Amino acid sequence: MTRIQLILIRLLLLALFLGAWEVLPRDGIINPLLLPPFGDVITTLMQLLGRPQVHEAILVTSAEVIVAFVIAVPLGAAIGVALAESDYVGQIFKPLMFYVFSVPKSIFLPMFILIMGIGFQQKVAYAAFSTLFIVIMSATAAVESVKADHVLVARSYGATRMQILTRVYVPSMMPILLETLRISMIFNFTGVMIAEMYASRTGIGHLIANWGENFQLPQLFAGVILLAAVAIAFNETVRLLERRCSTWRT
């Protein structure tokens, strides 16, 4: 199958899906109150995008996601590298990390609210917290993917510690690090959404939760499409970078 055929088939499936979404509720086969036709959802989305309230929500949510990301990724990466590089620290904390990682982070949300209220900091703190562990685990895996042979080669040619870091560690770890970036963004986004839907006065998550409660399904679906588009766009950008680095992935 050629690439073009593949793309055509995918587009066809997408068209079928959206067509069904449009036709089935309109013909009353599916209750349009539960599933508004696709065309109505898009119209609603366009209207929403014109509203200042929605603009503000988008800004708040983006800010929360970005700040949480900027905190969680470097912090998690630093902890992960420390765990992988130091036998002593690693032996003590690695099993603990695995235990904590297995616990669903959302059960801690009420504690974050108790301590920090329902403002900006709480969303950021909770999202960063729920992302941190996956970053730590991935960073550890990234360090462990550095081959001892490669470090030895660099040393034999007189590489300094700094050169070993920049010329062996960084390129060796790059494929896993990029993947981590992508996955941690998914966790991060989810964290912000959960926090906003659970208790908040603003943000897209809060709007979506509200629309749901008030049975405003066109708005609800419009919100879902908006979020899905943003999430997919980020994911694909990083995946594109990943693919460029994948030539050396073994």
Place this chain on the structure above:
Amino acid sequence: MQHLANVTQLRPEPARPAIEVAALNHIYDGRDGQVPALENIALTVGVGKFTVIVGPSGCGKTSLLMMMAGLRHQTSGTINIQSRPIDRPDPDRVGVVFQEASLFPWLSALDNIEFPMALRNAPREERRTRATDMLNLVGLQGFGARYPHELSGGMKQRVSIARGLVQDPPVLLMDEPFAALDEQTRMTMGHELLRIWSQTAKTVVFVTHSLTEAVYLADEVLVMSARPGRIIDRITISLPRPRSYEMMGTEVFGRLRERIWQQIRKEG
């Protein structure tokens, strides 16, 4: 004047061996206390000579090589390379060629060869020229842009050899470079290595556990015992050079190989 200075340097008083190892012992801390790994190793390798070290697995031959490269420290004893002790890696004196898969998969063949020069921030054109020369020397013209995963096992080891030679060190240490190759490729590579060696006049120490490879390549074969590693035999290989595949079938070749085999078998 510069020229004259160089000429006098080229003729040192009595020519000292390129490599001198004396009274070398190594003990490492194993799980059950201290384990002697190398015992009273003494060897010399003359300038431009090809010495092969053979021995059973785990006899410490790779450790010994790593010590000559300054990558590991011996418990006691001295290692002189070019008349000076070596206590850390010195790419001016020693180039190292490792076992399979030591190339950096994120660099092209040419960039891999340039790597040692890049560490020293050599100018870009100089690096390119030199690396291209090395690529041609090892018979890989036109393959510079390929990445390691696009090269065969033999080609990868050619790149490794080029990388070891790129800074023109007088000594080349090789740690079982052809161990992962199939038999035919291995023979071809051995032959190629001898050609490169004769063109560059390096002093080579080559570690292997293939007896045929040892006899085919060496001026002298050092046989090591099982742990603790000692040198139990030194065999001068007086087969004429250039060596050819036909020599492998000769009686002399067979006798030399047999002598090494007997030594190693006693140890097994």
